[in-house]
Amino acid sequence: MNSKLREDLKDFDRILNETKNQGIEFLNNLENHPTSTRQSMQTDGELNEYGLGSLGALAEFKERLAPVMVASPGPRYLGFVTGGSTPASIVGDWLASVYDQNAQSIKAQGGATALIEMETINLLLQLLDLPQSFMGGFVTGATMSNFTSLGVARQWFGKQFGKDFAKNGISETINILTATPHSSSVKCLSMLGIGSQNYVTVKTIEGNREAIDMYDLEQNIKKLNGQPFVLISSAGTVNTADFDDFVAISKLREKYNFWWHIDGAFGGFAAVSDKYKHLVEGWEDADSITIDCHKWLNVPYESAFYLIKKDHINLQIETFQNSNAPYLGNPLENFNYLNVLPENSRRLRALPAWFSLKAYGKEGYRDIIEKSIALALHFGNALIEEENFELLAPINLNNVCFTLKGNHNQEKVNEFLVCLNDKGKVFMTPTVYQNRKGIRASFVNWRTTEDDIKIIIEELKETILDMEI
Numbered sequence: 001m002n003s004k005l006r007e008d009l010k011d012f013d014r015i016l017n018e019t020k021n022q023g024i025e026f027l028n029n030l031e032n033h034p035t036s037t038r039q040s041m042q043t044d045g046e047l048n049e050y051g052l053g054s055l056g057a058l059a060e061f062k063e064r065l066a067p068v069m070v071a072s073p074g075p076r077y078l079g080f081v082t083g084g085s086t087p088a089s090i091v092g093d094w095l096a097s098v099y100d101q102n103a104q105s106i107k108a109q110g111g112a113t114a115l116i117e118m119e120t121i122n123l124l125l126q127l128l129d130l131p132q133s134f135m136g137g138f139v140t141g142a143t144m145s146n147f148t149s150l151g152v153a154r155q156w157f158g159k160q161f162g163k164d165f166a167k168n169g170i171s172e173t174i175n176i177l178t179a180t181p182h183s184s185s186v187k188c189l190s191m192l193g194i195g196s197q198n199y200v201t202v203k204t205i206e207g208n209r210e211a212i213d214m215y216d217l218e219q220n221i222k223k224l225n226g227q228p229f230v231l232i233s234s235a236g237t238v239n240t241a242d243f244d245d246f247v248a249i250s251k252l253r254e255k256y257n258f259w260w261h262i263d264g265a266f267g268g269f270a271a272v273s274d275k276y277k278h279l280v281e282g283w284e285d286a287d288s289i290t291i292d293c294h295k296w297l298n299v300p301y302e303s304a305f306y307l308i309k310k311d312h313i314n315l316q317i318e319t320f321q322n323s324n325a326p327y328l329g330n331p332l333e334n335f336n337y338l339n340v341l342p343e344n345s346r347r348l349r350a351l352p353a354w355f356s357l358k359a360y361g362k363e364g365y366r367d368i369i370e371k372s373i374a375l376a377l378h379f380g381n382a383l384i385e386e387e388n389f390e391l392l393a394p395i396n397l398n399n400v401c402f403t404l405k406g407n408h409n410q411e412k413v414n415e416f417l418v419c420l421n422d423k424g425k426v427f428m429t430p431t432v433y434q435n436r437k438g439i440r441a442s443f444v445n446w447r448t449t450e451d452d453i454k455i456i457i458e459e460l461k462e463t464i465l466d467m468e469i
């Protein structure tokens with residue numbers, strides 16, 4: 001064994017303690033840590049001949065890399081849809097590295113870590129009040145969850161024509177209908193060889209809505225003359241967190257033959273609250289659902305899962321079967337994750353979610369979800385009391401889209417946002433909604449409080465003064 005490795009092995013206790021101290025310094029100061037970087041990183045691409053040892057590398061991390069980290073897990077990082085990490089989820093994430101399992105099989109020999117993953121999926125089904133007819137697995141993010149689900153949808157589509165697209169490639173035009181797909185679903189159409197432009201955009205409901213107009217959907221279905229199709233629907237669009245009408249969509253299943261996918265990356269968590277679960281009513285009839293964990297579940301990146309109906313397990317295996325795998329036998333009895341999703345080797349990605357669900361339970365998550373939504377409404381109300389801002393869209397859930405008041409200020413919106421973000425106390429992202437430039441603040445972090453809203457409003461007012469708007 002190399003001497004640096006031998007020293008590190010002897011010193012493991014101290015190394016991990018120092019690492020913990022580095023971590024706790026960041027986590028305990030998250031509120032004061034800047035939400036954007038002011039300094040650019042000094043890069044140093046040199047590979048050492050003899051190595052620094054863990055503590056040497058940690059010292060360099062502290063000096064050179066830590067300063068460019070931003071408080072993205074903190075309470076005022078409202079850009080994109082960015083969750084933080086609960087304490088228990090960090091425990092799970094650390095232990096996933098420490099135990100370093102390859103989560104594949106449910107057979108005890110060689111580890112039974114896939115059982116932990118299935119147990120976690122089962123906890124999530126309970127949290128979201130979804131039936132056991134779904135099976136699920138963990139992937140890196142909602143993008144890969146959409147990819148996995150739409151991959152199986154593609155195989156299903158071929159089967160309607162007696163074709164095996166997984167084996168022989170795509171030989172039919174795949175009909176995709178959707179109203180407001182997330183950009184990642186469009187990327188999946190490209191990755192799946194369907195083509196990122198090859199979908200039909202269904203109209204949205206008139207007014208300030210992003211949800212599917214059911215009349216227009218049915219008109220588009222009729223144009224297909226009885227051909228099968230794939231419907232990509234939304235449980236929470238990013239700008240306005242709008243939901244398609246899942247009860248109406250499930251009724252369509254009586255008349256038409258389609259694969260129904262729901263992207264509920266963050267909005268699916270509406271199901272956790274009695275006040276908001278009506279938004280997802282009927283979603284249990286979908287063929288596949290995408291949910292992110294690194295957003296509203298507040299576990300570290302990279303964590304999301306797909307849910308696909310058990311009935312489709314053979315289509316799923318046809319799509320993702322590792323081609324050199326030995327005879328599978330009964331796919332459920334000899335279940336192995338490497339045959340049902342894109343990756344072969346995979347970390348025990350379920351563990352952070354398992355820890356957090358065990359630690360905080362249904363009540364803990366109900367509280368996070370309802371508080372986030374209450375904070376979004378509180379922020380929206382505080383905003384409209386200020387003379388310089390107006391809401392760009394209604395607040396349906398946890399996202400607030402707003403802009404500088406008056407069309408004459410439209411050219412200033414982006415510069416305003418850059419100034420605001422540069423100050424480092426709050427971070428938001430630009431958006432365009434109904435042809436107007438705006439700013440989006442998404443509330444999903446478990447640490448955000450009403451005091452943060454006060455700080456954010458002050459920051460917005462100061463930026464107005466700085467820019468002399």
Ligand SMILES: *Cc1c(COP(=O)(O)O)cnc(C)c1O
Pocket residue numbers: 081140141142143144182184185236237238263264265266292304
């Ligand atoms: C964030 C998001 C995605 C993409 O998720 P990643 O975790 O970044 O891969 C997909 N769909 C919706 C609705 C999202 O909000």
